[in-house]
Amino acid sequence: MKTDILGVGFDTLSPEEMVRAAASLIEQGGFHYAVTPNPEFLLTAEKNEAFRAALNGADLSMPDGIGVVYASKILGRPLAGRVPGIDFADGLMDWMVQNGKRLFLLGSKPGVADLAAVNLKERHPGLLVCGTHDGYFKEDAPVIAAVKEAQADVVLVCLGAPKQELWMAQNGPATGAKFMVGLGGALDVFAGHVERAPEAWQKAGMEWLYRLIKEPKRIGRMAKLPLVLFQAAGARVRGK
Numbered sequence: 001m002k003t004d005i006l007g008v009g010f011d012t013l014s015p016e017e018m019v020r021a022a023a024s025l026i027e028q029g030g031f032h033y034a035v036t037p038n039p040e041f042l043l044t045a046e047k048n049e050a051f052r053a054a055l056n057g058a059d060l061s062m063p064d065g066i067g068v069v070y071a072s073k074i075l076g077r078p079l080a081g082r083v084p085g086i087d088f089a090d091g092l093m094d095w096m097v098q099n100g101k102r103l104f105l106l107g108s109k110p111g112v113a114d115l116a117a118v119n120l121k122e123r124h125p126g127l128l129v130c131g132t133h134d135g136y137f138k139e140d141a142p143v144i145a146a147v148k149e150a151q152a153d154v155v156l157v158c159l160g161a162p163k164q165e166l167w168m169a170q171n172g173p174a175t176g177a178k179f180m181v182g183l184g185g186a187l188d189v190f191a192g193h194v195e196r197a198p199e200a201w202q203k204a205g206m207e208w209l210y211r212l213i214k215e216p217k218r219i220g221r222m223a224k225l226p227l228v229l230f231q232a233a234g235a236r237v238r239g240k
């Protein structure tokens with residue numbers, strides 16, 4: 001059962017439960033995917049039906065922004081808390097090491113995924129990275145073939161939204177991978193190109209502010225975010 005926040009379903013699981021749920025989906029066989037919506041996703045999904053369908057077609061959906069958690073509270077159906085996609089990926093990689101699963105990194109500018117692979121193998125000794133591909137390809141077929149050839153179990157799909165969700169929903173099953181998760185700019189963080197907020201900022205729910213200070217050009221994107229709270233309040237008043 002997912003919790004509906006402005007038309008997008010979310011799982012009410014803790015970060016640890018989310019990793020356990022992904023592990024059991026991987027063991028189950030077949031293809032599964034996870035999404036990490038933040039408030040910007042909700043605004044885009046409102047106007048983009050294909051994106052909304054790709055989000056709601058996911059097996060797992062984690063609130064990757066404090067704004068989603070606030071909106072859930074305003075709506076009167078509070079989510080368990082934030083589950084940053086990047087932390088989820090770290091937990092999943094620990095499980096993958098213990099279980100000998102193969103990881104493929106897809107996305108970002110050429111060279112970034114390779115650098116991320118080096119750093120991730122250092123952070124998770126024994127991690128099996130079976131392939132990488134940049135995110136600026138014109139045709140899907142060679143990328144699908146690369147994932148298939150690498151016999152990947154799990155793919156981190158970092159193409160930005162809504163591209164990554166549409167890509168997973170459409171092409172995931174053909175790759176033979178068992179699990180994919182859309183992670184936006186995570187490879188840039190893993191590669192060390194983008195710095196994450198210190199833990200104290202993360203715990204205070206202020207990661208967005210830290211990011212804004214580091215990348216002021218995001219102000220246009222972020223200025224829209226309070227809209228999600230207004231919409232949640234509107235929906236509550238209308239009794240939705």
Ligand code: UDP
Binds near residue numbers: 107
């Ligand atoms: N990207 C990509 N292919 C594209 C467009 C974007 O691989 O066609 C990558 C981009 O290089 C960046 C990520 O997707 O690494 C999107 O980052 P963004 O900051 O938008 O994501 P967020 O972290 O905000 O979800």
